[in-house]
C-alpha cells in the first residue's frame with residue numbers, strides 16, 4: 001500500500017537523508033542488524049506497558065527498523081510508516097514484501113512538520129530518532145496525540161548521535177580523534193538541530209500526554225563483534241567524515257588524514273580489519289499515554 005500524494009518537501013531536514021545519499025538505507029539497516037538485541041529488549045518492555053496494539057504509526061520510519069521490530073512483537077498489528085523520503089519507503093516496502101508482510105505495511109510519504117495525512121486512529125505511535133530532526137516537534141507531538149486513540153501510547157526514542165566505535169589510542173596517531181569529531185559534530189548540529197539531546201518529557205506533557213515511563217539504555221557491544229559491525233563502523237565513520245568536511249569549517253587536516261585511512265577500503269588501517277572496536281550507544285525512551293478521557297481522534301479516513 002502506498003500513498004505518495006502528500007507533500008514531502010522539507011527545507012529544515014538535513015540533506016543527509018536525501019536520495020543523493022544512497023548509503024542512508026544501508027546505514028539504517030546495519031544499525032537495525034547490529035543493535036537487534038537492544039530493539040528486542042526495548043519492544044518487550046514497550047509491550048508490557050502498551051496494552052492492545054493493532055494499528056501502529058511509525059513516524060520518520062526510515063527503512064523500517066522500528067516498523068519491523070514492532071510487527072514482530074505485535075503479531076496481530078499492522079503499521080503505517082510515514083517518512084519524507086520516498087526512496088527509504090520504497091526500501092521499506094521491498095523488505096516487507098520479502099518478509100511476506102506487504103499486507104501489514106502501508107507507507108505514506110509526508111513531511112511531519114506540515115499537516116499530517118489522515119491515517120485513521122492508531123494504538124501506538126513510534127518515533128525513533130526522528131523528533132530531533134523536526135523544525136516544529138511541538139506540532140508533530142500534537143498531531144501524534146490527535147492520531148492516537150484515547151488510552152493509546154507514544155514511544156519516543158532518541159540516540160546520543162552516531163555510536164562511538166574507536167579506542168582512544170588508534171595506534172596510527174591522533175589519539176582522541178573520535179571524541180574530537182563528535183564534539184565538532186555536536187557543535188555544528190546545535191545550530192541546525194536545536195532539539196537534539198532534548199528532554200522530551202516536558203514537550204510530551206505540553207502536547208497533552210501523560211509520561212508513564214522513561215528508560216535510558218546504555219548499549220556496549222564488545223569484541224568479538226559480528227561482521228556487520230565492521231561494515232557499520234566503516235559507513236558510520238564515512239558519514240562522520242563527510243558530515244564534518246562538507247560544511248564551511250574544515251576538519252583538522254591531520255584528523256582528516258587518519259579518518260581517511262580508517263575508511264580507505266584498500267588500505268591496511270581500514271576499520272574493517274580492526275579487532276578492538278567497541279560499539280557504544282545511548283538510547284533514551286519516553287513512553288507517554290494519551291489520557292483515556294481525551295476525545296477520540298477526529299480522523300474518519302484510513303481505517
Ligand SMILES: C[S@@+](CC[C@H](N)C(=O)[O-])C[C@H]1O[C@@H](n2cnc3c(N)ncnc32)[C@H](O)[C@@H]1O
Nearest residue numbers: 017060061062065083084111112128129130133
Ligand atoms: C535517523 S533516521 C531514523 C529512522 C528510523 N526511525 C530508525 O530508527 O532507524 C530519521 C528519519 O526521519 C526522517 N525525517 C526527518 N525529518 C522529517 C520530516 N520533516 N518529515 C518526515 N520524515 C522526516 C528521515 O527521512 C529519516 O528517515
